[in-house]
Amino acid sequence: MAPSRSSRNSLQSVDLRALDYLTSPSANLLCPICHAPLITPVQTRCLHTFCSACISLSLERSLTCPVDRKPLNHDDVTPAPIMIANLVNDLVVLCPNREKGCTTSCARWLVESHVREDCEYATVKCAKEGCDGMVERREAEGDCVHEEVECAFCQGPIRKLDIEVHYKECPKLSSDCRHCSKSFPNPELADHKLICPEEVIDCAASHFGCSYSSRRSELDEHLSHCHFVALTPILQLHTERIETLELENKAIRQKLDLLVPPRPLPTQISGTNSSTTNDYNSAGRDMTSEMQDYTYHLYSEYEQLRSDVERLNAQIRELDVKQDMARFNEGLRYNDEMAGVRAAINGLRMQLHWLVASRRETGTGGAGSAAGPRSIGGSSVGGDGRRMSGMLYIRRHFRTRSHGANILRSRLR
Numbered sequence: 001m002a003p004s005r006s007s008r009n010s011l012q013s014v015d016l017r018a019l020d021y022l023t024s025p026s027a028n029l030l031c032p033i034c035h036a037p038l039i040t041p042v043q044t045r046c047l048h049t050f051c052s053a054c055i056s057l058s059l060e061r062s063l064t065c066p067v068d069r070k071p072l073n074h075d076d077v078t079p080a081p082i083m084i085a086n087l088v089n090d091l092v093v094l095c096p097n098r099e100k101g102c103t104t105s106c107a108r109w110l111v112e113s114h115v116r117e118d119c120e121y122a123t124v125k126c127a128k129e130g131c132d133g134m135v136e137r138r139e140a141e142g143d144c145v146h147e148e149v150e151c152a153f154c155q156g157p158i159r160k161l162d163i164e165v166h167y168k169e170c171p172k173l174s175s176d177c178r179h180c181s182k183s184f185p186n187p188e189l190a191d192h193k194l195i196c197p198e199e200v201i202d203c204a205a206s207h208f209g210c211s212y213s214s215r216r217s218e219l220d221e222h223l224s225h226c227h228f229v230a231l232t233p234i235l236q237l238h239t240e241r242i243e244t245l246e247l248e249n250k251a252i253r254q255k256l257d258l259l260v261p262p263r264p265l266p267t268q269i270s271g272t273n274s275s276t277t278n279d280y281n282s283a284g285r286d287m288t289s290e291m292q293d294y295t296y297h298l299y300s301e302y303e304q305l306r307s308d309v310e311r312l313n314a315q316i317r318e319l320d321v322k323q324d325m326a327r328f329n330e331g332l333r334y335n336d337e338m339a340g341v342r343a344a345i346n347g348l349r350m351q352l353h354w355l356v357a358s359r360r361e362t363g364t365g366g367a368g369s370a371a372g373p374r375s376i377g378g379s380s381v382g383g384d385g386r387r388m389s390g391m392l393y394i395r396r397h398f399r400t401r402s403h404g405a406n407i408l409r410s411r412l413r
């Protein structure tokens with residue numbers, strides 16, 4: 001005898017953190033750690049509310065409150081007021097099987113029973129005796145879909161559950177390509193669609209703004225002169241940078257959410273909740289004051305760090321200027337010393353030249369004195385004039401050499 005519908009409960013588990021909500025939950029009902037609606041809310045000694053699992057995991061890493069960093073241990077965590085638990089449990093959520101086709105929405109505290117007992121798209125155990133397979137509840141009343149049958153085309157064994165999928169892959173069946181109208185066996189059709197020359201496709205840079213589309217066989221001509229394709233590496237780099245900045249911005253926003261003071265609760269609520277509301281208002285004001293002090297402290301540290309960085313940058317720039325000036329002055333000094341050395345070398349060169357010339361003139365003069373009786377007075381006077389001009393020449397260069405040597409000595413000192 002097949003089990004009744006009510007006895008076939010689904011074994012599908014429901015992850016409350018993965019649920020989609022019909023409307024965006026209030027920020028006051030979000031956990032500061034996971035940033036999702038509270039699950040089994042608990043309250044700390046410093047009046048902060050967290051998911052029970054989140055705060056337990058946080059305390060295993062650090063015995064401080066994640067919001068204000070005050071000392072905290074497991075004994076300081078107690079269940080949150082029942083009002084907070086009721087508020088988060090009454091939030092309307094969508095069925096976790098909505099992607100399969102379920103359109104049901106209900107309060108969060110009812111979603112598990114909906115999936116377990118009522119959802120037509122939840123998986124349950126097959127109704128046939130001896131079958132351990134799982135099937136959607138809407139298909140559980142019919143024949144067992146796990147029975148094997150013979151394919152009418154390839155005569156291979158397949159399960160009823162897989163008939164539709166098998167027909168798309170059956171090697172004995174062929175299908176026409178909707179682009180080129182050619183017939184291909186089903187296993188080859190998927191590969192052909194990836195290279196079909198008649199398929200109309202978009203430009204490779206369509207996600208960067210190119211609106212061109214054509215048959216695959218004609219696209220290469222467009223790609224050769226498409227400006228968007230040429231800019232693809234740069235645009236891709238900018239896209240990656242934007243994604244990185246968005247992630248950093250999201251992380252910064254999450255940190256700022258911890259520093260934003262909570263909204264004050266309404267000051268007046270009719271009935272017996274007025275005293276509870278006043279307590280929450282008082283706690284909210286205390287939390288606001290504490291968060292303002294903490295924010296001011298962080299801002300002061302930030303300003304101090306920024307001033308230190310600016311001061312270090314100024315000192316680095318000043319050192320760079322001093323080093324540049326020192327190198328410039330050192331270069332000038334070396335240039336002056338080299339000029340003095342060159343002058344001394346030139347003086348020595350001229351002195352050596354004069355000595356060689358004098359030695360030659362001495363040899364020539366000795367030969368002329370042997371023929372003295374035949375020489376005229378003018379030649380003797382000319383020889384003396386050349387000697388006098390040579391002496392003046394060497395004295396002038398000797399003074400230049402001495403001046404260069406003096407400069408060299410002063411530089412070396």
